[in-house]
């Protein structure tokens with residue numbers, strides 16, 4: 043049976059907003075978009091006060107860290123944060139699973155339709171297989187020791203085996219946690235459809251490491267017993283040092299970009315790769331107490347997407363809350379631009395744009411209502427309600 047829903051505005055995302063528009067849905071599939079009083083609408087229409095949008099895409103999360111909500115101290119900087127996650131993440135398996143089920147439920151209710159989710163273990167496989175959310179799982183590789191490279195890639199493949207083969211890939215974790223020789227071997231070992239998602243320039247310490255071989259990461263390596271004698275200062279920021287190590291034809295999501303400069307963006311542009319910049323503003327405030335320089339990213343050639351990161355560094359897993367944070371800090375942003383970041387751009391980055399990310403006939407993108415949103419402006423009073 044076809045159901046009809048209308049609202050003050052319908053935002054299809056990939057086409058113009060429709061004032062007093064109507065969305066027709068059958069079994070979750072979009073079967074039509076109409077203007078008010080369209081004679082093609084032959085049944086009752088359920089009207090909502092607010093704005094109807096497709097389900098959100100959370101391009102970056104770590105579901106398996108959900109049990110660390112309110113555990114890790116905030117605003118310590120990235121290196122202390124990583125140390126805390128490493129020492130505090132191990133807990134009772136049942137407790138971890140319960141926290142993931144709850145986080146998955148909260149994400150779905152807050153209108154999230156798909157998630158790009160990083161893992162180091164297979165513990166989230168069961169939750170994901172039962173979820174209403176579509177997950178793309180990124181199995182992280184962390185490897186600073188040359189003699190462990192092959193083993194670490196094999197280990198990642200073994201973990202990937204537990205997840206949906208159509209929605210999983212293996213990926214380097216971050217430039218500071220992967221050696222040059224890992225990058226080289228990784229490049230040779232993946233196929234063209236393996237989506238890459240790498241933490242990028244989340245801390246200025248990462249740039250210091252690559253630029254001058256100095257800063258907090260050196261102390262961190264010493265503490266962890268990692269020998270970086272062979273690593274040479276590159277006299278340029280991290281992204282300019284490692285992007286060429288990644289295979290050119292694979293879609294690459296650069297996550298965070300908090301300390302990415304205009305020069306770095308020029309460099310990425312010159313490389314002419316399929317790159318999505320994923321911003322996680324609330325996690326940046328939690329860990330580094332700063333925000334990415336959004337104004338630099340506007341009008342660039344690459345897409346911007348949004349992620350929540352994990353509950354270890356966030357108090358919500360809500361894309362609406364990420365939008366509120368960005369709009370509060372950047373008054374020049376318009377909702378009609380950022381709604382793409384929150385939906386279709388993430389869907390494209392995860393290879394899901396044929397199914398979700400916009401209200402288009404033939405897609406099954408979910409239907410979400412934003413309430414208390416006069417003049418299509420995002421402010422603190424906007425609330426989200428899942429309709430379908």
Ligand SMILES: [Zn+2]
Nearest residue numbers: 104160241351
């Ligand atoms: Zn992350």
